[in-house]
Amino acid sequence: MSALSFPNYLMAVLSLGQALLITVFTQYLVYFKTSIPLSWIVLVDIVVFGNTILGFILLRKSLVVEEQDNLIRQQARHIQDLEEMIRNIRAQRHDFISHLQAVYGMLQMGKLESAREYLAEVTGDIRILTQTLKLKSPEVAALVQQKAALAANRNISFGLVIETDLSKLTVRPHNLNRILGNLLDNAMEAVMFLATKDRYVRLEIREDEQSYILSVGNSGPGIREDLREKIFEPGFSTKGENRGLGLAIVREIVQQHGGKIRVSSPPTIFTVTLPKAGAEQ
Incomplete structure (x- = not known):
């Protein structure tokens, strides 16, 4: 209740x-x-x-x-996320013919390198969509797709590895999205001042017998060892005033659900471990 x-x-x-x-x-x-x-x-x-x-x-x-009423609102959000996924799939299908025509035109003109680069980008988009469809939670899948699209708009290479469906996760999708959203936003901010070719963010979602492991890494500057605990404190930030709440919120949610979060650097990787339903604490 x-x-x-x-x-x-x-x-x-x-x-x-x-x-x-x-x-x-x-x-x-x-x-x-x-x-x-x-x-x-x-x-x-x-x-x-x-x-x-x-x-x-x-x-x-x-x-x-x-x-x-709360259940109705959750179901409404669930339906919205499903609709967002369906729109993304339809958009991919709609664009597929255009992509083929573009590649065919470049091949006809003998621009093999341009065709190769174009195909790499197109197949990357398809791979991200295919990866997110593994997840049982459409809310989380929709968030990952949106963050991948945001990374593309910012000329950030987005690596994605999903090796689980999160079916035994005890965290509600809303809270899991708060965790992933904050970590991915921070990762993209960290690489924005780099040259385009050096911007890279990677998300991995894996599992073991007891837990789910979420890792968010980036190619930005490392975090000094003396700051690796302070960055989780409310209000602490290296980005200016009125910042520094994102990681504090992430740690609070993780701890509330019996999980752990740690950071290693360089390269900077935030790793969140969340227990599966029924796992021994």
């Missing part, structure tokens, strides 16, 4: 407060032996406690409705 929202929390406090107040008041009347008939006191107690019970019943129903 989800955590109490403010209206539900207020309802619970009022119900408990009402019961506590009438209990104290009743004890006061009994202690000072007031002239109010005992039957009236009992009747008031019954009414108030009945109202309290009714309040908790309404609170329970409200929580159920709230949980259903």
